[in-house]
Amino acid sequence: xxxxxxxxxxxxxxxxxxxxxxxxxxxxxxxxxxxxxxxxxxxxxxxxxxxxxxxxxxxxxxxxxxxxxxxxxxxxxxxxxxxxxxxxxxxxxxxxxxxxxxxxxxxxxxxxxxxxxxxxxxxxxxxxxxxxxxxxxxxxxxxxxxxxxxxxxxxxxxxxxxxxxxxxxxxxxxxxxxxxxxxxxxxxxxxxxxxxxxxxxxxxxxxxxxxxxxxxxxxxxxxxxxxxxxxxxxxxxxxxxxxxxxxxxxxxxxxxxxxxxxxxxxxxxxxxxxxxxxxxxxxxxxxxxxxxxxxxxxxxxxxxxxxxxxxxxxxxxxxxxxxxxxxxxxxxxxxxxxxxxxxxxxxxxxxxxxxxxxxxxxxxxxxxxxxxxxxxxxxxxxxxxxxxxxxxxxxxxxxxxxxxxxxxxxxxxxxxxxxxxxxxxxxxxxxxxxxxxxxxxxxxxxxxxxxxxxxxxxxxxxxxxxxxxxxxxxxxxxxxxxxxxxxx
Amino acid sequence: xxxxxxxxxxxxxxxxxxxxxxxxxxxxxxxxxxxxxxxxxxxxxxxxxxxxxxxxxxxxxxxxxxxxxxxxxxxxxxxxxxxxxxxxxxxxxxxxxxxxxxxxxxxxxxxxxxxxxxxxxxxxxxxxxxxxxxxxxxxxxxxxxxxxxxxxxxxxxxxxxxxxxxxxxxxxxxxxxxxxxxxxxxxxxxxxxxxxxxxxxxxxxxxxxxxxxxxxxxxxxxxxxxxxxxxxxxxxxxxxxxxxxxxxxxxxxxxxxxxxxxxxxxxxxxxxxxxxxxxxxxxxxxxxxxxxxxxxxxxxxxxxxxxxxxxxxxxxxxxxxxxxxxxxxxxxxxxxxxxxxxxxxxxxxxxxxxxxxxxxxxxxxxxxxxxxxxxxxxxxxxxxxxxxxxxxxxxxxxxxxxxxxxxxxxxxxxxxxxxxxxxxxxxxxxxxxxxxxxxxxxxxxxxxxxxxxxxxxxxxxxxxxxxxxxxxxxxxxxxxxxxxxxxx
Numbered sequence: 022x023x024x025x026x027x028x029x030x031x032x033x034x035x036x037x038x039x040x041x042x043x044x045x046x047x048x049x050x051x052x053x054x055x056x057x058x059x060x061x062x063x064x065x066x067x068x069x070x071x072x073x074x075x076x077x078x079x080x081x082x083x084x085x086x087x088x089x090x091x092x093x094x095x096x097x098x099x100x101x102x103x104x105x106x107x108x109x110x111x112x113x114x115x116x117x118x119x120x121x122x123x124x125x126x127x128x129x130x131x132x133x134x135x136x137x138x139x140x141x142x143x144x145x146x147x148x149x150x151x152x153x154x155x156x157x158x159x160x161x162x163x164x165x166x167x168x169x170x171x172x173x174x175x176x177x178x179x180x181x182x183x184x185x186x187x188x189x190x191x192x193x194x195x196x197x198x199x200x201x202x203x204x205x206x207x208x209x210x211x212x213x214x215x216x217x218x219x220x221x222x223x224x225x226x227x228x229x230x231x232x233x234x235x236x237x238x239x240x241x242x243x244x245x246x247x248x249x250x251x252x253x254x255x256x257x258x259x260x261x262x263x264x265x266x267x268x269x270x271x272x273x274x275x276x277x278x279x280x281x282x283x284x285x286x287x288x289x290x291x292x293x294x295x296x297x298x299x300x301x302x303x304x305x306x307x308x309x310x311x312x313x314x315x316x317x318x319x320x321x322x323x324x325x326x327x328x329x330x331x332x333x334x335x336x337x338x339x340x341x342x343x344x345x346x347x348x349x350x351x352x353x354x355x356x357x358x359x360x361x362x363x364x365x366x367x368x369x370x371x372x373x374x375x376x377x378x379x380x381x382x383x384x385x386x387x388x389x390x391x392x393x394x395x396x397x398x399x400x401x402x403x404x405x406x407x408x409x410x411x412x413x414x415x416x417x418x419x420x421x422x423x424x425x426x427x428x429x430x431x432x433x434x435x436x437x438x439x440x441x442x443x444x445x446x447x448x449x450x451x452x453x454x455x456x457x458x459x460x461x462x463x464x465x466x467x468x469x470x471x472x473x474x475x476x477x478x479x480x481x482x483x484x485x486x487x488x489x490x491x492x493x494x495x496x497x498x499x500x501x502x503x504x505x506x507x508x509x
Numbered sequence: 510x511x512x513x514x515x516x517x518x519x520x521x522x523x524x525x526x527x528x529x530x531x532x533x534x535x536x537x538x539x540x541x542x543x544x545x546x547x548x549x550x551x552x553x554x555x556x557x558x559x560x561x562x563x564x565x566x567x568x569x570x571x572x573x574x575x576x577x578x579x580x581x582x583x584x585x586x587x588x589x590x591x592x593x594x595x596x597x598x599x600x601x602x603x604x605x606x607x608x609x610x611x612x613x614x615x616x617x618x619x620x621x622x623x624x625x626x627x628x629x630x631x632x633x634x635x636x637x638x639x640x641x642x643x644x645x646x647x648x649x650x651x652x653x654x655x656x657x658x659x660x661x662x663x664x665x666x667x668x669x670x671x672x673x674x675x676x677x678x679x680x681x682x683x684x685x686x687x688x689x690x691x692x693x694x695x696x697x698x699x700x701x702x703x704x705x706x707x708x709x710x711x712x713x714x715x716x717x718x719x720x721x722x723x724x725x726x727x728x729x730x731x732x733x734x735x736x737x738x739x740x741x742x743x744x745x746x747x748x749x750x751x752x753x754x755x756x757x758x759x760x761x762x763x764x765x766x767x768x769x770x771x772x773x774x775x776x777x778x779x780x781x782x783x784x785x786x787x788x789x790x791x792x793x794x795x796x797x798x799x800x801x802x803x804x805x806x807x808x809x810x811x812x813x814x815x816x817x818x819x820x821x822x823x824x825x826x827x828x829x830x831x832x833x834x835x836x837x838x839x840x841x842x843x844x845x846x847x848x849x850x851x852x853x854x855x856x857x858x859x860x861x862x863x864x865x866x867x868x869x870x871x872x873x874x875x876x877x878x879x880x881x882x883x884x885x886x887x888x889x890x891x892x893x894x895x896x897x898x899x900x901x902x903x904x905x906x907x908x909x910x911x912x913x914x915x916x917x918x919x920x921x922x923x924x925x926x927x928x929x930x931x932x933x934x935x936x937x938x939x940x941x942x943x944x945x946x947x948x949x950x951x952x953x954x955x956x957x958x959x960x961x962x963x964x965x966x967x968x969x970x971x972x973x974x975x976x977x978x979x980x981x982x983x984x985x986x987x988x989x990x991x992x993x994x995x996x997x
């Protein structure tokens with residue numbers, strides 16, 4: 022009888038929604054000024070669209086949707102039937118062979134795994150589930166680009182803000198349903214877009230009142246470094262170790278590189294990564310020297326230098342960005358610039374990330390579509406603003422004034438007034454039934470409505486409104502026109 | 510390789526999204542001025558929360574979500590195993606008894622249904638699926654109210670706009686995933702809220718530029734009518750017949766009522782429904798006479814009269830509303846006022862509906878919570894605006910100007926300019942690579958960007974911008990400040 026929520030899912034209350042909308046609307050407004058346009062994709066994708074895109078671990082975390090009841094009796098059942106039949110036949114064959122073992126014994130011994138596999142096959146392949154819930158926004162976006170390639174004008178700048186679902190074990194701060202806010206531009210190798218993402222990050226967090234550092238690197242620089250230290254055949258391993266720098270420190274990193282087989286002179290050469298001095302321009306010059314023997318490494322540095330030159334032309338504030346040659350962003354599909362945003366003043370991981378990739382849509386048969394994208398960690402940004410008390414005091418969607426309701430005649434007068442306030446664009450509410458003033462003030466108080474417009478016989482007779490400021494307690498009389506002016 | 514979408518689902522392109530956002534934002538803005546606040550609930554609910562709430566037919570259309578892969582190997586498999594075992598044992602027992610029939614024969618004959626049932630049991634009850642996708646916004650809202658009863662200040666005015674999923678057979682205009690836009694106020698019997706919904710409907714469609722009629726009735730009036738014609742024991746049947754008036758006409762309605770056993774004098778009395786003259790006030794007085802012997806009928810009329818008196822006090826335009834005593838809104842849970850909105854100038858069903866209900870949350874253990882709610886049919890409203898050409902020519906989120914990209918120096922100048930335009934709040938884009946002017950104009954044309962700001966050597970030297978109006982073809986020179994003024 023007592024209802025509950027599925028594990029790892031959340032309701033959002035009016036207060037939470039107004040705060041989330043504040044974040045979403047801020048990011049959205051910035052994207053719009055940069056010419057990004059919104060798309061949406063369905064919550065359900067074909068299972069075949071999603072499987073194999075997130076690695077074995079990811080595949081396990083995809084929520085599968087059962088085909089509907091009506092189908093169970095129809096065409097899918099027909100397939101199921103055949104498979105279930107041959108499964109049963111097999112079991113029977115085996116039970117005959119391994120007599121006098123009972124079916125229970127068979128199960129307990131050798132065939133447990135095969136039974137499980139058959140069961141899974143039934144559900145996943147035979148057609149009991151052909152659909153699954155969106156796991157991220159990237160793969161559905163790639164699918165969208167491929168399906169609409171003839172209608173899209175490239176470069177295509179899109180943003181998308183929708184929930185995704187992952188069957189992760191729920192824990193603090195990790196949910197089975199959460200929103201992603203992604204923006205990508207596909208179909209152009211232009212570094213202008215990398216520069217724009219720096220501006221977008223800076224503008225969003227300026228508007229949200231949060232101080233951040235935008236860390237960046239280029240995967241080609243990491244390629245160059247591994248080449249320069251003679252470990253190009255161990256790129257993944259070297260990057261994995263360097264990526265741990267923040268957690269384990271320089272000494273441990275050097276140790277692990279030695280264990281991996283990097284030569285002492287290689288490790289020595291690498292130390293420039295940890296000892297860079299000066300501004301980003303100087304750091305890039307120093308790295309350029311380190312990787313000078315690597316064509317791809319030099320290219321990576323030059324790409325970042327080009328991005329900085331755009332930003333310089335636009336008078337960008339360089340104090341918010343930081344070149345970090347140890348930044349790797351995991352072992353994802355990035356091939357060029359990579360970004361990561363850290364908030365100041367709170368102990369929390371990165372709140373945004375992103376980078377350039379060479380081949381988003383190849384998996385769906387459209388190769389060589391280069392793109393660059395970023396993603397805002399909305400739940401973490403919420404936590405940062407909450408912890409630092411940065412949410413605005415009054416939210417755009419809360420009622421600003423409650424009009425009282427005292428009697429049959431007053432009620433009509435009040436309804437007329439609240440109608441006028443709303444017509445003037447003021448978020449207003451009216452107490453729904455005739456009640457004592459104390460009760461109506463309590464209602465305003467609980468709903469955090471900052472003003473109450475009191476309408477009694479006196480006010481009606483003089484055609485005025487008695488406005489109470491719920492914070493200061495001050496009451497003042499206004500005409501309707503004055504009231505509208507005050508509340509706007 | 511070639512990706513597709515699951516049947517009955519859709520992508521929304523940038524143009525569709527901007528139009529949908531225009532509808533959503535318009536409705537949202539109106540709700541805010543009326544003091545409604547947004548909530549969201551998760552896409553997945555416990556299966557037990559949803560089943561049994563939508564009738565047998567509805568239950569079949571609920572999309573169930575499989576538990577994740579990790580569980581198949583764990584606790585759920587343990588249950589599944591037992592059931593599968595006893596199922597197999599049973600099959601074997603039967604096959605022994607009905608020898609010499611093969612398992613295939615058994616299946617084909619008597620046991621098909623039981624096998625199917627076992628299979629369903631496995632998936633639905635044993636624990637392979639414990640969750641399901643939201644089928645509407647009403648039941649999750651009821652669940653939310655019950656779970657948060659101690660934190661909510663009643664009356665609680667909430668709106669909610671989220672997708673819902675139904676395993677309906679897809680057809681034109683009917684999708685398996687579609688958005689609902691609902692608003693409800695729960696915890697008060699006040700008729701003020703009914704009056705507000707009339708205002709909200711009128712305001713939303715005024716802002717959207719659509720001409721509509723808001724039809725209304727009260728379920729108590731229908732109760733009164735069935736009592737007045739001596740058919741109170743056949744309420745459902747009588748209402749079902751009256752509900753068909755638009756489709757089958759008066760004569761057929763009378764015929765069907767006679768077949769149902771309504772007396773000739775009863776049918777005679779009913780004719781007032783079909784012959785009402787004058788404005789709504791006169792119609793209500795006439796109906797009041799018809800149902801004068803029915804206490805509940807009189808109450809229904811008086812409720813509607815009270816609603817109209819509020820609207821009159823607020824100078825509401827009565828020409829947009831129409832009392833329709835034959836309006837029934839199906840056999841839903843409504844117990845008071847009911848609404849339905851029809852658009853003018855298009856052949857399409859109702860685009861909004863709603864009404865008052867007495868007991869939203871009783872199913873979850875919180876009885877006697879009265880409420881009234883409305884729902885906007887967003888897909889239909891989209892079709893109406895589209896058919897009548899009512900979408901604004903330029904959408905808020907499209908880029909207004911494209912800045913050209915001609916050469917290494919021009920590019921920097923252009924990037925500086927586009928940065929300034931964006932800082933001034935103008936949606937602006939810059940062509941990402943150095944290309945011929947024709948190609949850049951074509952890009953603007955395809956993206957429906959109305960202006961192109963051309964930056965060449967001349968413009969740079971004179972610190973001006975050559976702005977081309979893509980519709981008229983006119984080109985004019987502006988300083989940056991003038992350009993900002995023109996585009997804002």
